[in-house]
Amino acid sequence: xxxxxxxxxxxxxxxxxxxxxxxxxxxxxxxxxxxxxxxxxxxxxxxxxxxxxxxxxxxxxxxxxxxxxxxxxxxxxxxxxxxxxxxxxxxxxxxxxxxxxxxxxxxxxxxxxxxxxxxxxxxxxxxxxxxxxxxxxxxxxxxxxxxxxxxxxxxxxxxxxxxxxxxxxxxxxxxxxxxxxxxxxxxxxxxxxxxxxxxxxxxxxxxxxxxxxxxxxxxxxxxxxxxxxxxxxxxxxxxxxxxxxxxxxxxxxxxxxxxxxxxxxxxxxxxxxxxxxxxxxxxxxxxxxxxxxxxxxxxxxxxxxxxxxxxxxxxxxxxxxxxxxxxxxxxxxxxxxxxxxxxxxxxxxxxxxxxxxxxxxxxxxxxxxxxxxxxxxxxxxxxxxxxxxxxxxxxxxxxxxxxxxxxxxxxxxxxxxxxxxxxxxxxxxxxxxxxxx
Amino acid sequence: xxxxxxxxxxxxxxxxxxxxxxxxxxxxxxxxxxxxxxxxxxxxxxxxxxxxxxxxxxxxxxxxxxxxxxxxxxxxxxxxxxxxxxxxxxxxxxxxxxxxxxxxxxxxxxxxxxxxxxxxxxxxxxxxxxxxxxxxxxxxxxxxxxxxxxxxxxxxxxxxxxxxxxxxxxxxxxxxxxxxxxxxxxxxxxxxxxxxxxxxxxxxxxxxxxxxxxxxxxxxxxxxxxxxxxxxxxxxxxxxxxxxxxxxxxxxxxxxxxxxxxxxxxxxxxxxxxxxxxxxxxxxxxxxxxxxxxxxxxxxxxxxxxxxxxxxxxxxxxxxxxxxxxx
Numbered sequence: 170x171x172x173x174x175x176x177x178x179x180x181x182x183x184x185x186x187x188x189x190x191x192x193x194x195x196x197x198x199x200x201x202x203x204x205x206x207x208x209x210x211x212x213x214x215x216x217x218x219x220x221x222x223x224x225x226x227x228x229x230x231x232x233x234x235x236x237x238x239x240x241x242x243x244x245x246x247x248x249x250x251x252x253x254x255x256x257x258x259x260x261x262x263x264x265x266x267x268x269x270x271x272x273x274x275x276x277x278x279x280x281x282x283x284x285x286x287x288x289x290x291x292x293x294x295x296x297x298x299x300x301x302x303x304x305x306x307x308x309x310x311x312x313x314x315x316x317x318x319x320x321x322x323x324x325x326x327x328x329x330x331x332x333x334x335x336x337x338x339x340x341x342x343x344x345x346x347x348x349x350x351x352x353x354x355x356x357x358x359x360x361x362x363x364x365x366x367x368x369x370x371x372x373x374x375x376x377x378x379x380x381x382x383x384x385x386x387x388x389x390x391x392x393x394x395x396x397x398x399x400x401x402x403x404x405x406x407x408x409x410x411x412x413x414x415x416x417x418x419x420x421x422x423x424x425x426x427x428x429x430x431x432x433x434x435x436x437x438x439x440x441x442x443x444x445x446x447x448x449x450x451x452x453x454x455x456x457x458x459x460x461x462x463x464x465x466x467x468x469x470x471x472x473x474x475x476x477x478x479x480x481x482x483x484x485x486x487x488x489x490x491x492x493x494x495x496x497x498x499x500x501x502x503x504x505x506x507x508x509x510x511x512x513x514x515x516x517x518x519x520x521x522x523x524x525x526x527x528x529x530x531x532x533x534x535x536x537x538x539x540x541x542x543x544x545x546x547x548x549x550x551x552x553x554x555x556x557x558x559x560x561x562x563x564x565x566x567x568x569x570x571x572x573x574x575x576x577x578x579x580x581x582x583x584x585x586x587x588x589x590x591x592x593x594x595x596x597x598x599x600x601x602x603x604x605x606x
Numbered sequence: 607x608x609x610x611x612x613x614x615x616x617x618x619x620x621x622x623x624x625x626x627x628x629x630x631x632x633x634x635x636x637x638x639x640x641x642x643x644x645x646x647x648x649x650x651x652x653x654x655x656x657x658x659x660x661x662x663x664x665x666x667x668x669x670x671x672x673x674x675x676x677x678x679x680x681x682x683x684x685x686x687x688x689x690x691x692x693x694x695x696x697x698x699x700x701x702x703x704x705x706x707x708x709x710x711x712x713x714x715x716x717x718x719x720x721x722x723x724x725x726x727x728x729x730x731x732x733x734x735x736x737x738x739x740x741x742x743x744x745x746x747x748x749x750x751x752x753x754x755x756x757x758x759x760x761x762x763x764x765x766x767x768x769x770x771x772x773x774x775x776x777x778x779x780x781x782x783x784x785x786x787x788x789x790x791x792x793x794x795x796x797x798x799x800x801x802x803x804x805x806x807x808x809x810x811x812x813x814x815x816x817x818x819x820x821x822x823x824x825x826x827x828x829x830x831x832x833x834x835x836x837x838x839x840x841x842x843x844x845x846x847x848x849x850x851x852x853x854x855x856x857x858x859x860x861x862x863x864x865x866x867x868x869x870x871x872x873x874x875x876x877x878x879x880x881x882x883x884x885x886x887x888x889x890x891x892x893x894x895x896x897x898x899x900x901x902x903x904x905x906x907x908x909x910x911x912x913x914x915x916x917x918x919x920x921x922x923x924x925x926x927x928x929x930x931x932x933x
Contacts, residue, residue: 356853367820368635370735370756370795440736484744486713486734 172196173587174207178216178548182223183521184537193221195544198587202540214589216548219581222520223536224256224287224545225501226527228346228424229321229400229472231493232258232289235276236265241477241565243277246497247286249564251590253473253497254580256545257288257528257535261321261346262299269294269305274313286593287585288545290531292317292346295334301327304334311341316531319346321400322447322476322492324382326352328389335395344396344422344530349382349407350374350447359487361449365434371487374449380406387414390421398530399423401474403448405458412467422530423467425459426474427503428494432456436570442483442490443570446476463522464513470530471522473500477566495564499557499571501549505578509551516551544587553579563593616657619665620648622927629928630742630749631921633758634799642800646768648920649913656692659915664694669726669926672698674717675752676732681887681911682752682762686729689918695926698725717741727926730754748925756790756851761921762886763796765914767804769906770841772913773882778805781838783829785867786845786894789816790852793886794845798826809835812845812867815856832867836877843884844869844894860893870896874904882906 173195180203181188194202194211207213232246241249243260250258260277262268268277274291281289293315294305307318318338325331325347334345355378360366362373383399387410390397402408402423411423428446433453436444444450462468476493483490504523508514514522528536535545557574559567583590614620623644634642655663671690673683683699690697700720711719717728727748730738735757742749753759770777782801788794788810801808802825810817811829821828829835836842847863857863869883883895883905891897900907 364820364823367818368795368824370758370790370792440739481712484712484714484740486732486737486740488734 170197171587172211173584174205174211174213175216175221175546175548176207176213178219178221180221180538181516181520182538183517183525184223184539186517187538188517193538195584195587198544200538200540200542200544214548214582218550220516220549220551222547222549223524223538224547224583224585225254225523226536227255227258227473227475227497228398228470228527228530229426230258230260230475230497231263231477232260233264233477234280235273239479243280243289244284244286245563245565246475246477247281247284247289248593249475249495249497249562251286251583251585251593252563252580253499254501254547254549254583255287255473255497256547256583256585257290257533259290259292259317259531261292261319262294263322267294267299269297269299269310271309271313274310274315278314286590288535290316290533292319292321294318295320295325295345296330299323301325301330304330304337307334307337307341311343315343316533317344317346317398319348319400321346321348324348324350324352328385331386332389332393335389335393335397338395339393342396342532344398346398346400347386348400349379349386351378351381354378354381357488358449359445360437361434361451363434363452365437369437371437374447376404376406376451376455379404379448380410383407383410387411387419387421391419397421398470401426401429401448401472402462402468403429403451403455403459405455408458408462408467412462412465415467422469422526424470424472424527425463425468426472427496427500428474429459430456430463431503431507432570440487441570442485442487443494443568445487445490445492446494447492460508460513463508469522469526471500471504471519472527473497477564478568479566480568483568493568495559495562495566495569497564498562499569499576501580502555502576502578505551506576510577544584546584547580548582549578550581551578553577555579614651614654616655616661617663618655619663620651620655623648623924626924627928629925629932631760631925632738632742632749632751634760634763634796635758637800637803639803642764642767642803645764645917645920645924646771648924649768649916652919653916659692662692662694665923666690666926667694670696670698670724671727671729671922672700672720672725674700674720674728674730676702676713676737677753679731679752682731685914686752686918686922689915689922692915693919693923695922698723713737714741714744717745721745721747726929727922748929750921750925753792756792756848758796759792760796761914761917762793763800764921765910765917766793766797766843766884766886767800768913768917769884769910770882772909773906774840776804777801780840781807781809782841782843783809783811783835783839784843784845785811785832785869787816787847788812788821788845789818789856790848791845793843797843798824802826809839811835813857813863832873833876836873839881840878841882841884842869843886844889845886846888846890847893864893868892868894868896869899871898874899874902884910886910
């Protein structure tokens with residue numbers, strides 16, 4: 170029997186809720202006890218001065234395999250996840266072919282098992298071939314293990330199809346992840362419409378393109394009783410609409426990604442394609458609205474929005490370069506540096522949004538350190554400072570404008586089902602607490 | 607104008623300006639008023655030194671200027687070629703059609719290949735904003751933006767403003783209206799920044815679908831009625847409607863546009879007697895401006911074209927010189 174004791178860590182578990190310094194015992198891959206004293210049979214990991222929390226859960230991540238392995242593979246993507254403290258990630262179905270069949274879900278599960286890094290849950294297509302025309306075989310996909318349905322990063326334009334999808338998913342109690350964007354308003358857009366897009370003359374993605382679709386999605390979810398999770402909310406208008414729906418008891422959940430919390434439209438002044446993301450970097454008032462939404466609970470989830478894209482695709486003219494930013498390895502440190510340290514969120518509420526809440530959206534038994542739960546754990550040094558160097562990412566791609574940023578807080582160890590996952594490889598250059606013998 | 611410009615004799619090379627260090631000319635937004643004046647002084651000096659373009663001034667002999675036009679152009683491309691040849695430079699012409707772009711080569715690779723032919727200055731036109739900036743970061747030679755989509759067209763802005771300066775002595779205190787398709791006009795953006803830095807009051811005037819209210823954030827007056835602002839204007843710059851860039855037509859018909867914004871005889875009667883009419887061309891006669899106004903006594907449209915060559919000579923020489931001094 171394998172027994173690991175994490176000693177003297179500050180254990181923070183939003184699911185109980187719990188925030189105190191204690192010893193945590195793991196037996197055979199499960200949480201088995203608190204306040205346990207060291208014993209010669211235990212493998213001991215000293216977590217003094219560190220935070221011990223449920224492993225992070227990401228609802229919005231692209232792994233790109235099969236079909237787009239130049240951007241990321243399941244092996245590199247899950248390694249990046251672990252390096253960033255994530256123990257469970259949801260992969261979006263924008264692969265080639267898209268994840269719209271039992272066979273493709275099975276392919277992913279096999280690749281994930283072979284990589285052996287972290288848990289991967291599949292968000293499968295709502296529509297066949299992600300074409301937005303007819304429903305994918307949702308029942309069969311649920312049987313294969315899909316936990317959510319989405320055509321993201323493509324929005325579902327056909328309202329009738331979305332309504333049907335909400336109704337149909339009721340049978341399986343699965344959420345629909347929506348990327349709200351009205352394409353007739355955002356067509357070919359590159360950046361947020363506002364005072365910077367006017368100067369740069371770049372085609373614009375106005376906030377209304379998101380507001381209008383968020384409104385439709387919310388209305389259809391309420392009308393059908395379907396489960397809606399709005400991925401990657403970025404506009405003040407959609408935050409306000411979600412707040413109103415929640416105030417009258419609506420069951421919606423919503424997430425936000427780091428670029429929309431920490432970067433603004435001004436970044437595009439450099440014409441750096443790494444700043445071309447969707448939803449776009451908006452103006453400060455939208456950023457402030459998203460942070461306010463996180464603080465008051467309107468936004469339940471922080472996702473990474475990890476969107477790896479090969480260097481040669483990003484080194485193009487801005488209209489030809491694809492959207493996206495890699496994020497798995499910077500999300501936790503960014504949240505600490507820019508939200509927790511300045512006092513917008515405390516660790517308990519931040520970890521709720523990074524772990525417990527996303528697990529609840531999926532209805533999976535993750536994001537908790539209750540006795541009996543899987544020992545998916547992240548150990549964080551909240552004071553360690555480091556400088557972002559994309560060349561050291563585990564991800565295959567380096568598309569981020571954050572190179573050179575100094576961040577505070579980093580992952581020192583990750584356990585997935587009770588197994589220490591760091592260092593990932595022998596050449597892993599980062600500073601981790603080793604598992605003691 | 608500095609006085610020494612007028613003292614330049616034909617064939618005489620002006621001294622290289624101390625305050626010019628830019629290896630690229632990508633936009634007018636980042637130029638200082640001093641740098642703008644340096645370009646104008648140099649352009650006027652070249653006009654003198656070439657005796658009104660009658661003699662060559664071989665200051666760029668042995669250097670090569672490449673025109674990389676990923677988007678069609680006749681006027682600007684020929685103007686740059688002519689300017690380069692008058693300075694004694696060799697020129698290389700590259701156009702997107704019949705090139706490796708059609709075979710899938712990236713814009714950076716194309717530019718690096720052209721540069722490898724020992725090119726000193728690259729003149730780039732592209733339909734996407736920021737592409738000259740991207741190339742400037744990825745090649746070693748000087749890069750001049752000859753129009754990046756609707757973003758900027760710095761040499762057009764310079765030649766427009768030089769034309770105003772020649773006719774009025776300065777921009778200080780002038781009210782200049784840019785009329786028409788502000789949203790899709792690179793000429794508008796370059797004019798706005800250049801004119802404002804030199805002390806002009808700038809009005810952007812056109813259909814409300816093509817004139818963003820955000821321009822007010824930059825100290826630019828936003829107007830939707832030409833008739834209201836016309837009596838105050840010292841200069842009108844009539845911008846071409848960029849039909850090819852518009853996704854949905856921003857006004858119901860060309861007829862309606864002309865009714866509201868075309869500069870015609872009736873409107874001329876209500877303008878200041880000293881008004882200057884500029885148009886960056888190519889003009890849609892009858893849409894932005896009627897022929898009698900375009901060819902009338904207030905029009906300086908052909909002066910603009912002449913100044914275009916002078917400005918481009920100046921910019922080529924300044925950019926090439928800065929590159930050589932940095933090397």
